[in-house]
Amino acid sequence: MRNFRIWRGDASSGALEDYQVEVNEGEVVLDVLHRLQATQTPDLACRWNCKAGKCGSCSVEINGMPKLACMTRMSTFTADETITVTPLRTFPVIRDLVTDVSYNYVKAREMPAFSPPPDLAPGEYRMQQVDVERSQEFRKCIECFLCQNVCHVVRDHEENKLAFAGPRLFIRAAELDMHPLDARTDRKEHTRDRQGVGYCNITKCCTEVCPEHIKITDNAIIPMKERVVDRRYDPLVWLGRKIFRRDQVEQQAAAEDTTPAPASPETVTHRASPGQVNWAQEIQVPPAPAVGPDGRFAMSEVLIDRAGAPSPFGDDVTFPVDPEQLRYLHPRTDED
Amino acid sequence: MTTTGAESAPGPSKAQPAVTTRPRAAIAERTLRKDRWWLPPGIVAIGLAAWVTYATVRVFLKENYWVAEHHYLTPFYSPCVSLECIPEAAHFGRFVPDLPILPYAVISLPILLLFRLTCYYYRKAYYRSFWLSPPACAVPDGHARYTGETRFPLVLQNFHRYTFYLVVVITAINTWDMFLAFGGEAGFGIGLGNLVLLLNVIFLWLYTLSCHSCRHVTGGRLKHFSKHPIRYRWWTFVSRINPKHMQFAWISLGTLALVDAYVMAVSAGWITDLRFFN
Ligand code: SF4
Ligand code: SF4
Ligand code: FES
Ligand code: FES
Numbered sequence: 001m002r003n004f005r006i007w008r009g010d011a012s013s014g015a016l017e018d019y020q021v022e023v024n025e026g027e028v029v030l031d032v033l034h035r036l037q038a039t040q041t042p043d044l045a046c047r048w049n050c051k052a053g054k055c056g057s058c059s060v061e062i063n064g065m066p067k068l069a070c071m072t073r074m075s076t077f078t079a080d081e082t083i084t085v086t087p088l089r090t091f092p093v094i095r096d097l098v099t100d101v102s103y104n105y106v107k108a109r110e111m112p113a114f115s116p117p118p119d120l121a122p123g124e125y126r127m128q129q130v131d132v133e134r135s136q137e138f139r140k141c142i143e144c145f146l147c148q149n150v151c152h153v154v155r156d157h158e159e160n161k162l163a164f165a166g167p168r169l170f171i172r173a174a175e176l177d178m179h180p181l182d183a184r185t186d187r188k189e190h191t192r193d194r195q196g197v198g199y200c201n202i203t204k205c206c207t208e209v210c211p212e213h214i215k216i217t218d219n220a221i222i223p224m225k226e227r228v229v230d231r232r233y234d235p236l237v238w239l240g241r242k243i244f245r246r247d248q249v250e251q252q253a254a255a256e257d258t259t260p261a262p263a264s265p266e267t268v269t270h271r272a273s274p275g276q277v278n279w280a281q282e283i284q285v286p287p288a289p290a291v292g293p294d295g296r297f298a299m300s301e302v303l304i305d306r307a308g309a310p311s312p313f314g315d316d317v318t319f320p321v322d323p324e325q326l327r328y329l330h331p332r333t334d335e336d
Numbered sequence: 337m338t339t340t341g342a343e344s345a346p347g348p349s350k351a352q353p354a355v356t357t358r359p360r361a362a363i364a365e366r367t368l369r370k371d372r373w374w375l376p377p378g379i380v381a382i383g384l385a386a387w388v389t390y391a392t393v394r395v396f397l398k399e400n401y402w403v404a405e406h407h408y409l410t411p412f413y414s415p416c417v418s419l420e421c422i423p424e425a426a427h428f429g430r431f432v433p434d435l436p437i438l439p440y441a442v443i444s445l446p447i448l449l450l451f452r453l454t455c456y457y458y459r460k461a462y463y464r465s466f467w468l469s470p471p472a473c474a475v476p477d478g479h480a481r482y483t484g485e486t487r488f489p490l491v492l493q494n495f496h497r498y499t500f501y502l503v504v505v506i507t508a509i510n511t512w513d514m515f516l517a518f519g520g521e522a523g524f525g526i527g528l529g530n531l532v533l534l535l536n537v538i539f540l541w542l543y544t545l546s547c548h549s550c551r552h553v554t555g556g557r558l559k560h561f562s563k564h565p566i567r568y569r570w571w572t573f574v575s576r577i578n579p580k581h582m583q584f585a586w587i588s589l590g591t592l593a594l595v596d597a598y599v600m601a602v603s604a605g606w607i608t609d610l611r612f613f614n
Binding site: 015016061063065066084086087090093099152157178179201203209215218222228230232233 | 361482578
């Protein structure tokens with residue numbers, strides 16, 4: 001029998017509650033949480049998935065330190081020790097040990113995606129191992145968000161969440177900026193101005209808690225800070241900028257950098273031969289899927305009112321749709 | 337999301353989702369850590385305070401910095417540029433008037449101080465130990481408001497790279513002093529003092545070259561290592577010693593104090609130099 005103190009509650013209130021649980025050899029904290037669910041508190045909420053330290057779902061705080069519950073062995077505690085398990089402090093709590101980690105997805109969505117070189121088609125990308133090696137370290141991330149949770153910039157200063165993207169997104173920024181084929185040139189500015197890399201004071205807690213042992217600070221944040229210095233704090237570069245007005249040039253380049261518009265219906269229609277399709281008929285526009293007050297889809301599975309993502313065609317459209325109602329001619333291949 | 341730094345002030349876009357409005361778990365304890373988390377920052381605070389005290393006293397003592405017999409010069413007085421310096425100890429000339437507030441090595445010491453002050457490792461050390469921001473992981477920050485290194489004066493930490501360039505020159509001067517010390521008044525000779533000086537110079541170089549800015553300028557800034565094989569080799573070398581930067585930071589502090597104490601002791605006649613050769 002071991003003593004556990006587990007935070008129980010939800011957004012309105014909560015408290016640490018004591019439990020006595022049986023523990024067997026070789027178990028991890030997540031096993032004990034499951035035994036508690038099975039024997040004493042069937043309503044204890046905790047998130048988990050793989051039990052192998054690879055999905056990043058079971059992040060909690062154990063004795064005050066952010067950890068994966070499935071990778072924290074019971075053998076690391078003494079027999080008489082009370083083990084405290086609390087939800088991640090930095091994110092809004094949903095219930096018990098489950099928190100809403102949307103913050104991290106919001107920040108991820110603000111990150112410009114990989115942008116391939118314009119002169120290469122997919123399949124033509126060639127990279128050398130030495131060039132991609134640095135980025136590969138960051139691909140080990142399992143998105144457990146322990147680093148985001150421990151970072152004092154947002155953990156102790158809620159207001160910084162607006163300006164600060166957090167260590168997990170800094171490794172993403174470094175991964176893309178070091179990518180040999182990424183064509184974007186404004187990533188350093190993005191990291192400084194939109195991700196707030198300046199808020200990080202390199203105290204390395206993110207590196208300390210990362211279960212994948214990614215050297216977040218040494219290999220991603222400090223290199224990104226140095227790259228920002230290249231662009232922003234180098235007196236010679238700054239002078240060159242002022243003299244040659246390169247800022248404006250870059251802004252124009254950024255403005256021109258738009259994704260190609262999807263092909264308009266007109267360009268498609270003239271290819272199809274006119275059949276019985278009424279090309280002029282009005283198409284019923286389906287209502288857009290439900291979004292939250294921020295105008296976006298709900299980010300986490302707990303907040304959304306159905307399983308899976310909302311339909312991009314609207315919830316009241318059922319398939320198959322009657323083809324008569326569509327401006328669409330199905331190509332026939334059996335005629336010739 | 338297309339943006340350049342020039343058009344956007346630091347800060348988020350206006351349309352932010354309401355991630356910041358819903359409450360966190362109500363946990364009364366400020367931290368639930370039960371281990372002795374205060375020990376590492378405490379040790380660092382004591383270590384740094386002790387070293388700074390020693391160095392300050394020594395730098396303003398203005399004596400016992402040169403062993404005439406064996407030509408040992410402590411790095412705290414190198415290069416000795418004050419008009420009051422012992423002429424033999426001034427390897428690079430004497431041209432700065434002596435004022436009580438100025439140390440004899442008035443050019444190198446401020447640069448070295450700035451270098452270590454803006455060093456990524458020391459930043460971590462003093463932000464944790466002295467500024468308590470945060471004192472340890474998952475322990476609350478000691479401050480109500482926090483802007484990190486985005487504002488003056490801390491934004492100046494970004495100039496670390498330029499102090500690195502200057503310190504390479506100073507470390508070369510220390511190396512030069514170390515070589516000169518092999519030739520004392522009686523010609524070539526080797527004593528314990530030479531070995532201590534050599535040890536110090538080795539660790540000064542390891543500390544300086546393992547610098548994160550060094551890692552960046554030698555090769556880290558490149559996008560294509562394959563196009564710059566020589567710089568890639570450099571970067572690989574720096575990357576090998578860079579993870580030990582913290583250790584080198586402390587060891588080099590230790591060897592600096594050791595060399596200085598040794599030179600002071602020999603110079604003051606408290607001990608005699610142990611000679612291996614001549
Ligand atoms: S090193 Fe920077 S990003 Fe990482 S936890 Fe510390 S402040 Fe946050
Ligand atoms: S970087 Fe490490 S700690 Fe952060 S989310 Fe990824 S795996 Fe987790
Ligand atoms: S359950 Fe997947 S990481 Fe712990
Ligand atoms: S000297 Fe420590 S990072 Fe440069």
